[in-house]
Amino acid sequence: MSFINYPAREINCKIVYYGPGLCGKTTNLQFIYKKTNPDAKGKMISLATETERTLFFDFLPLSLGEIRGFKTRFHLYTVPGQVFYDASRKLILKGVDGIIFVADSQIERMEANVESIENLKINLIEQGYSLDSIPYVIQYNKRDLPNAAPIEEMRKLLNPNGVPEFESVASEGPGVFETLKSVAKLVLVELKKGGGG
Amino acid sequence: MAFDKNKSMMAAQKFFQKGQYDRAIREYEKIIKEEPKDIKVHQKLGDLYAREGKKTEAISEYNFVANFYSEDGFYLRAIAVFKQILKLDPARIQINLKLAELYHKQNLIGDAIKQFQLVYSFYDRKGDTGKALDTLDKMAEMAPSNLSLRMKLADAYYKNKFIDRSLDEYVKIGEQLKKEERVGDLVKLYERLIKHHPDRVDMVSILAEIYLNVNKLDFANSRIDMGLRVLPNDKKLLYMKSRVLIKKEDHEGSIKILNELLKINPEFVEAKEELAFAYEKLGKTDLLGKLYTQLMIYYQGKQQHEKAGHYKALYANLTSTVDDITGTEDVSGLGGVASDVSTIDVIEDVVEVDIVEAQEMEVLEVEVLEEVTEIEEAAEPTTFEAVTAVEEDISQEVIDDAGRMIMLKVDTYVKYGQYKEAADVLKGYNDSNSEYISPKKRLAELYLEIAKSSEDTVEYNKYASETYSDISSLAKKKGMSNLADDAQQKAMELDPGLDTTIETGEIDTDGVESFDVVSDDEVVIEHVEEMEIPDSIEIGDMGAEPIEISVDSDGFMEGGVEFSTEEIVVEPVDIGEISIDSGEIPIDSGEVTFDSGIETREGKKLEGGLISMTPEDDSLAEGEEYFDLRKELEGVVLDDEMSLESKGGAGLLGEDEHFSFEDVFDEFKKGVEKQFGSEDYDTHYNLGIAYREMELFNDAIKSFNISVNDPNKRVDSFVMMGVTYRDMGEFEKSIDYFREALDTPGMELDEKNGLLYELAFSYEANDDIDQAYPIYKSISKEKPDFRDTEDRIKALKDLVSENAEVNIEVEREEKKEKDDSKPQKKKDRISYV
Numbered sequence A: 001m002s003f004i005n006y007p008a009r010e011i012n013c014k015i016v017y018y019g020p021g022l023c024g025k026t027t028n029l030q031f032i033y034k035k036t037n038p039d040a041k042g043k044m045i046s047l048a049t050e051t052e053r054t055l056f057f058d059f060l061p062l063s064l065g066e067i068r069g070f071k072t073r074f075h076l077y078t079v080p081g082q083v084f085y086d087a088s089r090k091l092i093l094k095g096v097d098g099i100i101f102v103a104d105s106q107i108e109r110m111e112a113n114v115e116s117i118e119n120l121k122i123n124l125i126e127q128g129y130s131l132d133s134i135p136y137v138i139q140y141n142k143r144d145l146p147n148a149a150p151i152e153e154m155r156k157l158l159n160p161n162g163v164p165e166f167e168s169v170a171s172e173g174p175g176v177f178e179t180l181k182s183v184a185k186l187v188l189v190e191l192k193k194g195g196g197g
Numbered sequence B: 001m002a003f004d005k006n007k008s009m010m011a012a013q014k015f016f017q018k019g020q021y022d023r024a025i026r027e028y029e030k031i032i033k034e035e036p037k038d039i040k041v042h043q044k045l046g047d048l049y050a051r052e053g054k055k056t057e058a059i060s061e062y063n064f065v066a067n068f069y070s071e072d073g074f075y076l077r078a079i080a081v082f083k084q085i086l087k088l089d090p091a092r093i094q095i096n097l098k099l100a101e102l103y104h105k106q107n108l109i110g111d112a113i114k115q116f117q118l119v120y121s122f123y124d125r126k127g128d129t130g131k132a133l134d135t136l137d138k139m140a141e142m143a144p145s146n147l148s149l150r151m152k153l154a155d156a157y158y159k160n161k162f163i164d165r166s167l168d169e170y171v172k173i174g175e176q177l178k179k180e181e182r183v184g185d186l187v188k189l190y191e192r193l194i195k196h197h198p199d200r201v202d203m204v205s206i207l208a209e210i211y212l213n214v215n216k217l218d219f220a221n222s223r224i225d226m227g228l229r230v231l232p233n234d235k236k237l238l239y240m241k242s243r244v245l246i247k248k249e250d251h252e253g254s255i256k257i258l259n260e261l262l263k264i265n266p267e268f269v270e271a272k273e274e275l276a277f278a279y280e281k282l283g284k285t286d287l288l289g290k291l292y293t294q295l296m297i298y299y300q301g302k303q304q305h306e307k308a309g310h311y312k313a314l315y316a317n318l319t320s321t322v323d324d325i326t327g328t329e330d331v332s333g334l335g336g337v338a339s340d341v342s343t344i345d346v347i348e349d350v351v352e353v354d355i356v357e358a359q360e361m362e363v364l365e366v367e368v369l370e371e372v373t374e375i376e377e378a379a380e381p382t383t384f385e386a387v388t389a390v391e392e393d394i395s396q397e398v399i400d401d402a403g404r405m406i407m408l409k410v411d412t413y414v415k416y417g418q419y420k421e422a423a424d425v426l427k428g429y430n431d432s433n434s435e436y437i438s439p440k441k442r443l444a445e446l447y448l449e450i451a452k453s454s455e456d457t458v459e460y461n462k463y464a465s466e467t468y469s470d471i472s473s474l475a476k477k478k479g480m481s482n483l484a485d486d487a488q489q490k491a492m493e494l495d496p497g498l499d500t501t502i503e504t505g506e507i508d509t510d511g512v513e514s515f516d517v518v519s520d521d522e523v524v525i526e527h528v529e530e531m532e533i534p535d536s537i538e539i540g541d542m543g544a545e546p547i548e549i550s551v552d553s554d555g556f557m558e559g560g561v562e563f564s565t566e567e568i569v570v571e572p573v574d575i576g577e578i579s580i581d582s583g584e585i586p587i588d589s590g591e592v593t594f595d596s597g598i599e600t601r602e603g604k605k606l607e608g609g610l611i612s613m614t615p616e617d618d619s620l621a622e623g624e625e626y627f628d629l630r631k632e633l634e635g636v637v638l639d640d641e642m643s644l645e646s647k648g649g650a651g652l653l654g655e656d657e658h659f660s661f662e663d664v665f666d667e668f669k670k671g672v673e674k675q676f677g678s679e680d681y682d683t684h685y686n687l688g689i690a691y692r693e694m695e696l697f698n699d700a701i702k703s704f705n706i707s708v709n710d711p712n713k714r715v716d717s718f719v720m721m722g723v724t725y726r727d728m729g730e731f732e733k734s735i736d737y738f739r740e741a742l743d744t745p746g747m748e749l750d751e752k753n754g755l756l757y758e759l760a761f762s763y764e765a766n767d768d769i770d771q772a773y774p775i776y777k778s779i780s781k782e783k784p785d786f787r788d789t790e791d792r793i794k795a796l797k798d799l800v801s802e803n804a805e806v807n808i809e810v811e812r813e814e815k816k817e818k819d820d821s822k823p824q825k826k827k828d829r830i831s832y833v
Helices: A025-034 A083-093 A107-126 A151-158 A176-193 B005-017 B021-034 B039-051 B055-071 B075-088 B093-105 B109-126 B129-142 B147-159 B163-179 B183-196 B201-213 B217-230 B235-247 B251-264 B269-282 B285-301 B305-326 B341-376 B401-415 B419-432 B438-453 B457-477 B481-494 B659-676 B681-693 B697-707 B711-728 B731-742 B749-765 B769-782 B789-797 B802-819
Strands: A003-005 A010-018 A045-048 A054-067 A070-078 A098-104 A136-141 A165-167
Touching: A003 B711, A010 A025, A010 A083, A010 A176, A010 B681, A025 A045, A025 A054, A025 A070, A025 A098, A025 A136, A025 A176, A045 B659, A045 B681, A054 A083, A054 B659, A054 B681, A070 A176, A070 B681, A083 A107, A083 B659, A098 A107, A098 A151, A098 A176, A107 A151, A107 B109, A136 A151, A136 A176, A165 A176, B005 B021, B005 B039, B021 B039, B039 B055, B039 B075, B055 B075, B055 B093, B075 B093, B093 B109, B109 B129, B129 B147, B147 B163, B163 B183, B163 B201, B183 B201, B201 B217, B201 B235, B217 B235, B235 B251, B235 B269, B251 B269, B269 B285, B285 B305, B285 B401, B401 B419, B401 B438, B419 B438, B438 B457, B457 B481, B659 B681, B681 B697, B681 B711, B697 B711, B711 B731, B711 B749, B731 B749, B749 B769, B749 B789, B769 B789
Parallel strands: A010 A070, A010 A098, A098 A136, A136 A165
Antiparallel strands: A003 A010, A045 A054, A054 A070
């Protein structure tokens, strides 16, 4: 849960972008990085293999400035989407405060979406969390693609509990900040409630 | 001197590290000369050329690498390299095409289509219609249910004057819409199209069908007439015409049309049914007999016994009515059993004719029916009632072909009062076919009929009893216990001396065939009436993807398809006020509300070793502002009630980490080192935090050890090291780092209290209560509500030794001295307090 560094008077909230391979998690972070004031962001750490698959994780620190004398930072992470990088995903989920599940809207990626969401649930349970108790939103990405599945269908499949959801085209920007804002709000509300830890 | 590749590689690497790219290039070129197939060197060379701005050379190298990967089946790698080429020169159409094909091979259909769209736009701009359409064709083929694509393809055909292909494509779109039950969308599309192409009977016919099924009879009639003007003998249109007339109760008109239709296709069963209905309505009983017989035989052949029974009953009713009218003798009773040989011969002939007709019709009419149902699938409200499996309803029993023929023969004998002959025929069949219940039941009933009016009552009752007993036995085997009991009861009643003991044993269910009451070839027909026709429809609302159509004065696309534009705007299509007489339909007349305006949605512009994915800082466009997350979260962010208590967390890395993860992590660290170097303190501090959150503590410490070199990060880094060591259980080290941090001059009170608390907490964790307690006490004195110091003090009070109490006294004195502005003593451990 949120790490509060009293001596440094700093609060770190960890938001993880989860989702299947090539769904656009890194693209989300890239867009946020590009459109955020240089004063409010650290360097984005993002490494990828030559096939543009995220290596280990992406990391982008965002600063909200001081709140009640505490420097408040959101640390945005992505996980590697490929199935076999589960060990990495488990590590990245440690101490998570909020999750954005990025779903690939392409019809042929529905199975991968479902698989990834199931994997998320399992990895959270291993750490004593659950999707019901953690700030969690869904982003339906790649809505611009011609083979995007209908939202209704995706909702039925991926969002049966009706958590906040957003359509996006991460490469262009629509939906990216809306999603981040939504999960950030939820995280802060949790922090307010004293759930932050 | 022999070429030393390793040496050359090392030299190249060295030049690269020094930033002497031209010399690195020369080294790599040397290697390529010696080993032209070293793909990694080609890749490196490509990277270096690109870095040096030698675009052509870089592309050539990348092309070599990508083709190599592609040929060897490493499609993802090939994709990555082709993308590098496109970064250098996005206009290379062949590369876009290759990329599209690779995406397709990888089943990344969305990406493939996106790429093909670029290719299409290129050919389209170039005016290469053939290639442009081929590309669109490929796209449509890849995603056949993608209506947006199909629409674009159809529009493009039209634009390029391939009118028929365009219309065929629209028909496919219509079929897809129909499949998706988007009737409203379908109607709008076809109405728009037939306005300019009234000769497209396929579309006209579908429209008529839809209108007919929603009881918009005038509209349906108008479209049927439009179609019949082009194809006067079209069976489907004629049939629909007859249905319209029947619904309008114009039975004479309907009969006329149906007879026309039956002249064209004498085997059209549905037309016969309609005709029978019309005759019935007009009381033309003289014409009904043959029709009923034909229909009964047809449905028996199709194993639709209920329907067959229906027509049989109608026929029976008809003959009895006729007999009543003509005053002939009742032939249904046994009294009517003819003994006259010539009469029997005539009956035999009739029976044979019926059977032959049934056999012939079966083949022909199946074909006709299939044709009809194929056309009307999912749209035609079927008059066939679904056959449901009722466990013990033997009327649904499916008997074999020979049995059906025998039953027909029996019916005919019975019709003419020849019960004994009927019973003989049926007994012969039952003797050799023991597995069917319904013929046995029929035989038992026949025996009972004969027994009623014959001198041999006892004998025929006995036969009936035996047959019922037989039925009971068979029904038990089939698990139809009620039927078995009933039959047994009847058998007993008819012949009380019947020995039933044999039937009381266990029921042998082995080898019992299950009942198949629904034949395989039954068509499940959806009811179009159940389809929702919305009042107003946006084609853009069609589910998966908005369909955007722009139209010209012909009702077609204006300006063709242009993927690179933001929107393809649809103008509302003015179907206009069209009178029914002219065969045109006022869509918005209030009777049928199909919004003629095909509204648009916003179209979206489509675009198309270890790599750094960190984007360059973009300069914002004019008028564009940075996203301010803080501002966006105003009102939610921290207020006075917000709890800031950290619960922290500790634990070592799980032991189940696999080697593969280590590999990945090593690679990652190398990448970070390469990308950020060791002087990017901010990044290392951030990385330290990230690693610590992942409980990769040693790596976190390494990162903080780097960031501590930045004076601005010194205290923070010490604190993080203190916290991290404490997480690791290394409390002594944790204490040392907090003390280091405390030595930093110029610290603010809150910061100092925070540090003291962490220090005390580490002492406490290290079981050094005597050190922890006074620190908590001192914090409490400064700021009693600081975190949970009061609780800590209460918890530790009883555990602290006397010595510590003394220290507290010392501390108080020191504090007093401080307050008196006396010079402070040299710090010792307690001096932090």
